[in-house]
């Protein structure tokens with residue numbers, strides 16, 4: 001990214017501490033002069049991902065000279081209300097299966113709609129222009145609130161709702177997991193790939209006891225399997 005292409009717009013990255021949102025944070029730091037992060041505690045079983053956030057932010061600020069002055073405040077919001085709406089395998093200790101409607105029971109209805117709405121409120125308060133999320137339509141579990149059209153519609157609704165032009169950027173929307181590893185490589189080289197591999201958390205079951213070649217996790221849950229397969233595909237391509 002050359003200096004001339006760097007945007008003067010400011011960004012708020014939905015940053016969970018997982019592989020996708022960490023890659024999105026690097027993507028934003030390469031583009032915007034001012035970048036803040038927001039995380040959500042909603043009683044997720046993989047609560048450990050939130051513990052990864054501070055380390056990742058600190059290490060990414062050190063990764064490139066021009067990234068440090070761009071990385072600004074972090075915000076962590078409690079959204080326990082999601083659990084009051086009902087159970088899911090994302091928040092409760094139940095087996096991960098497919099529901100009758102074909103969606104995995106890790107689906108938390110309304111989650112990303114709520115997250116972006118809260119992010120838009122914060123962006124309004126903080127004077128930020130762009131919200132960045134790691135949603136992907138290509139290689140995901142079919143969550144309808146991760147789809148491109150859902151988020152495009154949400155961008156319009158939120159911009160109208162705060163009467164300010166908010167942009168929702170989803171740099172991973174059409175990438176698969178192997179592409180996401182490649183994007184990390186392009187943005188921050190081997191150092192960023194290693195940071196993503198070792199310091200991000202993906203496993204739904206909160207396991208960080210075994211370091212695989214693709215990172216920590218149980219190796220068996222859908223999130224681990226997706227991450228492992230993407231890493232193997234990416235290394236095979238190289």
Ligand code: ZN
Nearest residue numbers: 203218221224
């Ligand atoms: Zn797992």
